[in-house]
Amino acid sequence: MTIPAQFDAKTIENKWYDYWMKNNYFHSEPDHRTPYTIVIPPPNVTGVLHMGHMLNNTIQDVLIRRARLKGFNACWVPGTDHASIATEAKVVAKLKAEGINKNDLTREEFLAHAWEWTDKYGGVILDQLKKLGASCDWERTKFTMDPDMSASVIKSFVDLYNKGLIYRGYRMVNWDPEAKTTLSDEEVIYEEQQGKLYFLKYKIEGSEDFLTIATTRPETIFGDTAICINPNDERFAHLKGKNAIVPICGRIIPIIEDDYVDIEFGTGCLKVTPAHDMNDKTLGEKHNLEIIDIFNEDATLNSFGLHYQGKDRFVVREEIAKELETIGALAKTEIHLNKVGTSERTKAVIEPRLSDQWFLKMEDLVKPAIKSVLVDGEIKLHPKRFDNTYAHWLNNIRDWNISRQLWWGQQIPAYFYGDGKEDFVVASTIEEALVLAKAKTNNLQLTTSDLTQDVDALDTWFSSWLWPMSVFGGIMDPESEDFKYYYPTNDLVTGPDILFFWVARMIIAGYEYTGKKPFTNVYLTGLVRDKQRRKMSKSLGNSPEPLELIEKFGADGVRVGLLLSASAGNDIMFDEELCNQGKAFTNKIWNAFKLIKGWEVSDTIPQPESSKVAIEWYEAKLQQTLLEIEDNFEKYRISDALMGIYKLVWDDFCSWFLEMIKPAYQKPIDSLTLAKAIEMLENNLKLLHPFMPFLTEEIWQLLAERTPEEALIVSTWPEIKSFDAGLISDFENTIEVISGIRTIRKDKNIPFKDTIELKAVNNDKVSTYFDSVVTKLGNITSLEYVSDKVEGALSFRVKSNEYFIPITGNINVEEEIAKLTTELVYTQGFLKSVQNKLANEKFVAGAPEKVLANEKQKEADALAKIETIEHSLAGLK
Numbered sequence: 001m002t003i004p005a006q007f008d009a010k011t012i013e014n015k016w017y018d019y020w021m022k023n024n025y026f027h028s029e030p031d032h033r034t035p036y037t038i039v040i041p042p043p044n045v046t047g048v049l050h051m052g053h054m055l056n057n058t059i060q061d062v063l064i065r066r067a068r069l070k071g072f073n074a075c076w077v078p079g080t081d082h083a084s085i086a087t088e089a090k091v092v093a094k095l096k097a098e099g100i101n102k103n104d105l106t107r108e109e110f111l112a113h114a115w116e117w118t119d120k121y122g123g124v125i126l127d128q129l130k131k132l133g134a135s136c137d138w139e140r141t142k143f144t145m146d147p148d149m150s151a152s153v154i155k156s157f158v159d160l161y162n163k164g165l166i167y168r169g170y171r172m173v174n175w176d177p178e179a180k181t182t183l184s185d186e187e188v189i190y191e192e193q194q195g196k197l198y199f200l201k202y203k204i205e206g207s208e209d210f211l212t213i214a215t216t217r218p219e220t221i222f223g224d225t226a227i228c229i230n231p232n233d234e235r236f237a238h239l240k241g242k243n244a245i246v247p248i249c250g251r252i253i254p255i256i257e258d259d260y261v262d263i264e265f266g267t268g269c270l271k272v273t274p275a276h277d278m279n280d281k282t283l284g285e286k287h288n289l290e291i292i293d294i295f296n297e298d299a300t301l302n303s304f305g306l307h308y309q310g311k312d313r314f315v316v317r318e319e320i321a322k323e324l325e326t327i328g329a330l331a332k333t334e335i336h337l338n339k340v341g342t343s344e345r346t347k348a349v350i351e352p353r354l355s356d357q358w359f360l361k362m363e364d365l366v367k368p369a370i371k372s373v374l375v376d377g378e379i380k381l382h383p384k385r386f387d388n389t390y391a392h393w394l395n396n397i398r399d400w401n402i403s404r405q406l407w408w409g410q411q412i413p414a415y416f417y418g419d420g421k422e423d424f425v426v427a428s429t430i431e432e433a434l435v436l437a438k439a440k441t442n443n444l445q446l447t448t449s450d451l452t453q454d455v456d457a458l459d460t461w462f463s464s465w466l467w468p469m470s471v472f473g474g475i476m477d478p479e480s481e482d483f484k485y486y487y488p489t490n491d492l493v494t495g496p497d498i499l500f501f502w503v504a505r506m507i508i509a510g511y512e513y514t515g516k517k518p519f520t521n522v523y524l525t526g527l528v529r530d531k532q533r534r535k536m537s538k539s540l541g542n543s544p545e546p547l548e549l550i551e552k553f554g555a556d557g558v559r560v561g562l563l564l565s566a567s568a569g570n571d572i573m574f575d576e577e578l579c580n581q582g583k584a585f586t587n588k589i590w591n592a593f594k595l596i597k598g599w600e601v602s603d604t605i606p607q608p609e610s611s612k613v614a615i616e617w618y619e620a621k622l623q624q625t626l627l628e629i630e631d632n633f634e635k636y637r638i639s640d641a642l643m644g645i646y647k648l649v650w651d652d653f654c655s656w657f658l659e660m661i662k663p664a665y666q667k668p669i670d671s672l673t674l675a676k677a678i679e680m681l682e683n684n685l686k687l688l689h690p691f692m693p694f695l696t697e698e699i700w701q702l703l704a705e706r707t708p709e710e711a712l713i714v715s716t717w718p719e720i721k722s723f724d725a726g727l728i729s730d731f732e733n734t735i736e737v738i739s740g741i742r743t744i745r746k747d748k749n750i751p752f753k754d755t756i757e758l759k760a761v762n763n764d765k766v767s768t769y770f771d772s773v774v775t776k777l778g779n780i781t782s783l784e785y786v787s788d789k790v791e792g793a794l795s796f797r798v799k800s801n802e803y804f805i806p807i808t809g810n811i812n813v814e815e816e817i818a819k820l821t822t823e824l825v826y827t828q829g830f831l832k833s834v835q836n837k838l839a840n841e842k843f844v845a846g847a848p849e850k851v852l853a854n855e856k857q858k859e860a861d862a863l864a865k866i867e868t869i870e871h872s873l874a875g876l877k
Helices: 009-022 051-069 084-097 107-121 124-132 147-162 218-223 234-239 278-286 303-308 313-326 367-374 386-395 430-441 460-464 481-486 496-514 546-553 555-563 576-598 609-634 638-661 671-688 693-703 725-747 771-778 813-839 841-846 849-876
Strands: 035-039 073-077 166-176 181-183 188-204 210-215 226-229 243-245 252-257 269-272 330-343 351-360 380-382 414-416 424-426 491-494 521-524 528-530 572-574 756-761 780-785 793-798 801-806
Touching (some): 035 051, 035 481, 051 528, 051 555, 147 460, 188 218, 226 278, 386 496, 496 521, 555 576, 555 638, 576 638, 609 638, 609 771, 671 693, 725 756, 725 771, 793 849, 813 849
Parallel strands (some): 035 073, 756 780
Antiparallel strands (some): 188 210, 188 330
16 A cells, blocks of 8 residues: 555545545434534525634534444534625615615515525525534534425514513614614624814894703704703703704794603703604603604605705714804714614614514523523523623613614514504414404404515514524424434534523523523634734735635634634634644654554564654653543633643654654564554544544545444544653653753764663652663663762762663763863853842842742752752762
8 A cells, every 4th residue: 555655635535525525424313313403593595615614613523523433323404594784785786886786676576686696695504614624513504494494483583472571662772784684782892983072152032041951963953852951950040841943944843851861961951853863762761752763774865954965974963053053053062982773784873763573582481591591500501600791781681673674684574454553463473373363353354465475574683592493493393303302402612792692592492482491502713814913804814814824824824723722601712823833743643653554574573672662651651631622622722622632642642653653674573563653643543533634534534444334534533541640740751861962962062873871869769661762863882770870970860869870882971071061161151140130139139029939940040050060070080
């Protein structure tokens, strides 16, 4: 068998992914085994792979592949989310580019375009995940707009409505003028922005007096329906019961009194615009004020804006300020910092707007979700610090606005049979709605043509909060075999940015519909940032293309690079060098495999003592690492688990174990040692497989002829066994001894091919178990333990033990004495300068503690070095 000199990632990745797919290793069906289930956080259907996806899905794949190796029935359900706002915006933009206005289309015509877009781009991100090595059960792929998934959403809405938890209300909502839809409170991001504070002068009717009112939004004066003063404010007592005149539009509005107004804040009075501010709406209801909505749905001004009609709100803000100044109604402006609500999806500035919307009552629904995480610990967040964030959100929860003014999504199953706001019924189908409408109206003549379905769609999150249940058919058929077997799921891997949007809501839905948690552990990844800590974005040009990284470094290299720096909940400072490190690790393992396979084997030669000892040590080291890995996985320290395996393979296996068992040049290795070396390599491959699936499967299959049932992906995780920890600690001492020998060889230019003698004073009574290894790796002819120092020898120390290498003809004693004397004089001079500094009282009194400690360490190091040099000189004279 010819083993390629280089690991060809691209060819091997395609080969093994096809092999895994052909043999259906990723697919799961209920059976006698314990299930291990993960549902993917469904990416946007029209999205493409970015670095966050890479990290998130690599972690999920690590967990699922490890579970598969540990004998669980592993099921990872993939899928995509219809992403109503984002997808509809893309379809509208596409149509606009083609000269088509959405408003000129019927709903059915628009949805045909949306489905065409989805069919064209919907599978891109899932295909890209395959390049990463994601071992999803592709036969179970779900889309939130699949017929059965949509049916689940509709059934959920009807159920919650019938329970009295969903209601229709005329409320102040968050309006996204770009997407032209409402948003829930959680979809609004508040950003601090620098703007202006405008001081406007309102004339008092029938006088030359005026009131000055400060506002950040002068364009909203067209919606003013009152001015409010505090009844206890003596400054404005003379204005009680009077009216004011709104600048420009000339509307007469009452001056009302309410202690809501803070006497100390601003000018002490405020303008009331009930249609465009939540607090103003409350005041308006209390004082029966008129409500004037001045905006169109795209935040341009309507006819109430007079000559500004049709202009954008921000354009009007600039223009109206100039007009107010011209007519003497603008007293002054000041620079002002305030928090502005923006749309999480479109980044547009949110406009408060009164609207009829559908809401879900959250007060009681949220209680089991609070209890399960914060009281019982039935669901655990990793890292735990996110419990505080979770608690804050859920303890301050408000009713959820679940309707959206969109067509792409599940259409709200409410059917209107009259013109009144309450003239509707809620049902899964129009036929069921007709039965309800006839009963409600006592009008048996009604037909389906008399019913009109609500045009709005449901919030995307109202679909995806059912995800762990609906992907297994649990909403439509709670008794289905799949649902009863796979639910609750085990682990959820996602970002903390959707801890409330999605995670908390899935928990709420899980308890509401099943009385059970939807998952046990939530692993919250950090954001992927660049090495300057900037969030990755295409606009900054700091976000690498994931597929290009895979092309350059191989999927295994990229996976390792990402995970080495990905501790739970902490942001990842991504640097391509990490992927290069991952690629180097790939090459290291490949070269180790080639080395082993390149050895000639003999059945007749005995096993050397050094190889026997090496095998016993490595088996113990592997077991120690296995325990550490298990502990790290249990604590969801995936990065630490990988680092443990990385060190085991790079340092212990490649740098030490293989060196210890390597046969002499052009000599064969004994068959017993080779068999053990391959067994150890196979165990390493099992530990590495979840992280580096392609490389490990390739080497596994090259090590021996394997049937599909013997593939690495479905093999067995190494078994935990008892081990001798003393072997590991003893070998740490052995490493220091070998390093000491190698240092002397290097410093004294003694070639490794030249044998040397080693004598030791074993003051620490260190185990001699590894002496055969010291002898081999030091190329030592004899290792002798003595009671006294050896004269005429080079020496080094390991703890209290002293080691001596007698001088041979390879060393020029005179030159060595001269070299050591020069080094001694230099070190003594360095020590004197440090001690002078430490003797300086002014320096000691003024130096920071860290600097002082550093100087003391220099002194200690110099003293130790002088002692070693003096020992060596004494041995040479």
